[in-house]
Amino acid sequence: MKILKTIINVIIEPIRYLSGRGALQKLVEYSENHRWFLIVLTTLTTILVLFLVYVLPILMN
Amino acid sequence: MWQEILNQFSWWTLLEVYLLWIIIYFLFKIIFNNTRMLRMVLFYIFVYLLYLLSKELGLAGAYEVFEVLVRVLPYFIVVIAAPDIRLVLESMWKAPIRKNLLIMGSERTKSEIIKAAFNLSKRKTGALITIEKHHSLDQFSNNAIIMNSDISREVLENIFTPNSPLHDGAVIIRGDKILCAGAYFTLSSNETFEKTTGSRHRAALGISEITDSFTVVVSEETGKISLASNGILTPIKDEESLTEYLNLFMR
Numbered sequence: 440m441k442i443l444k445t446i447i448n449v450i451i452e453p454i455r456y457l458s459g460r461g462a463l464q465k466l467v468e469y470s471e472n473h474r475w476f477l478i479v480l481t482t483l484t485t486i487l488v489l490f491l492v493y494v495l496p497i498l499m500n
Numbered sequence: 501m502w503q504e505i506l507n508q509f510s511w512w513t514l515l516e517v518y519l520l521w522i523i524i525y526f527l528f529k530i531i532f533n534n535t536r537m538l539r540m541v542l543f544y545i546f547v548y549l550l551y552l553l554s555k556e557l558g559l560a561g562a563y564e565v566f567e568v569l570v571r572v573l574p575y576f577i578v579v580i581a582a583p584d585i586r587l588v589l590e591s592m593w594k595a596p597i598r599k600n601l602l603i604m605g606s607e608r609t610k611s612e613i614i615k616a617a618f619n620l621s622k623r624k625t626g627a628l629i630t631i632e633k634h635h636s637l638d639q640f641s642n643n644a645i646i647m648n649s650d651i652s653r654e655v656l657e658n659i660f661t662p663n664s665p666l667h668d669g670a671v672i673i674r675g676d677k678i679l680c681a682g683a684y685f686t687l688s689s690n691e692t693f694e695k696t697t698g699s700r701h702r703a704a705l706g707i708s709e710i711t712d713s714f715t716v717v718v719s720e721e722t723g724k725i726s727l728a729s730n731g732i733l734t735p736i737k738d739e740e741s742l743t744e745y746l747n748l749f750m751r
Contacts, residue, residue, distance in 0.1 A: 463535040463542075470532040477532060481525040488520060493508040497501065 530581070530588045534690070537584050540577050547573060587686055590710050604750040605631070609651045609676045614742050616656035617716050617725055626720030627660040628670035628700055631750065632679070635711035637672050644669060644683035651678055660718075670703065670715070686710070690731065704728035714749045716742070 456462075470476045531541050551566035578585070605613075613629060620627045630637065645666060649655060651673065659666050659681045669682035688705035704715040708728040715728040725736040727745055736742045 463538050467532055467535055467538060477525065477528050481521055481528055484524050484528075485517060485521045488524070489513075489517065494505055497504050497508070 530585055533584050533588050537581055540581065544573050544577065583686070587706070587710065590686065604633075605651070605673065605676050609673070610743065610746045610750060612651050612653045612656070613673070613716065614739055614746065616653040617718055617742065618739060619653065619657055620660055620718045621723045621725050624720060624723040625657075625660050625662060625718065626667075626700055627656070627716070627718040628704060629656065629673060629716040630670050630683070630685075630704070630707055631673045631714045631716075633712045633714065633749070635713065637674075637679070637683075637707075637711065637713060640670075640683045640685060640707075641672050641680040644672070644680040646680045647678045649678045651676060670707075688731070701726065701728070701733060705731060705733055708732070714746075 531537050547566060547569050551563070551570045554562040554566050613631075617627065617629065655678060656671065658664070659671055659678075661667055666681040669684050671681045672679045672683050685703040685707040687699060687702040688709055690705060690709070698719070698721070700720070701717055704717045704726070705728050707713055708715055709731040712730075717726045717728060717733075718724075719726070725742065727734045727736060727742075729749070734745070736745070
């Protein structure tokens with residue numbers, strides 16, 4: 440039972456931490472106040488998608 | 501190997517990058533719209549990680565359950581987040597800006613609005629008066645009762661008289677005319693405001709978040725007057741401060 444509780448805590452605690460400290464609210468406010476944040480995030484995600492689709496299969500072979 | 505990687509790309513890849521960028525930007529715009537959306541997406545990522553974990557560890561039962569969840573959850577998220585998605589779409593495709601056609605109200609219009617607001621406030625009659633600026637509010641007036649009448653204190657007070665057919669919606673003012681009455685706006689879902697913020701105030705905030713309009717709100721419960729502009733609600737104490745704000749806005 441103690442192990443199970445520890446496992447659940449390990450999963451739940453980071454989520455509780457994020458909600459409790461208002462980290463998500465801060466993140467939303469930051470993205471609203473700094474337009475470049477979404478642009479950079481989008482560019483990085485696009486590069487990641489291209490890497491996963493085109494480059495990774497070749498590297499794996 | 502590098503040659504093989506470079507062979508994968510062509511001129512069409514540029515188009516693909518462009519399309520991908522737009523779609524991903526649009527998705528991020530929805531996700532980072534508010535904490536509720538962000539929380540739902542984080543929850544989905546969490547479930548997806550558990551799905552991958554159960555797959556790797558060969559947990560057949562858990563894998564079956566998480567596989568169903570991973571497939572079904574996006575539909576639930578879209579249904580739950582429909583109002584947020586609508587708000588983002590509205591703010592991304594704003595109505596055309598009326599820069600050359602901009603006509604702000606005269607001194608008489610301002611004074612009539614102020615008088616009407618304070619008379620309604622004294623009687624504790626709820627009111628929502630939105631003054632249009634650069635962003636056209638046609639999409640809202642199209643579904644409302646078109647008036648095109650001259651602005652007067654009496655007309656405004658009459659519109660908001662309780663139990664009259666138009667008292668529930670907003671009045672939209674364009675220049676020196678009451679464009680329409682009974683207009684309905686998308687409510688703001690901003691979580692930083694008190695949970696008790698009424699639907700009239702939320703509507704005022706909602707329209708101020710997606711357009712550059714200016715809204716005068718009179719509370720039905722307290723009779724207090726507030727102003728909504730750029731997603732901020734400002735309480736008004738007296739006629740002087742309302743005049744000052746209107747002079748600043750209607751320049």
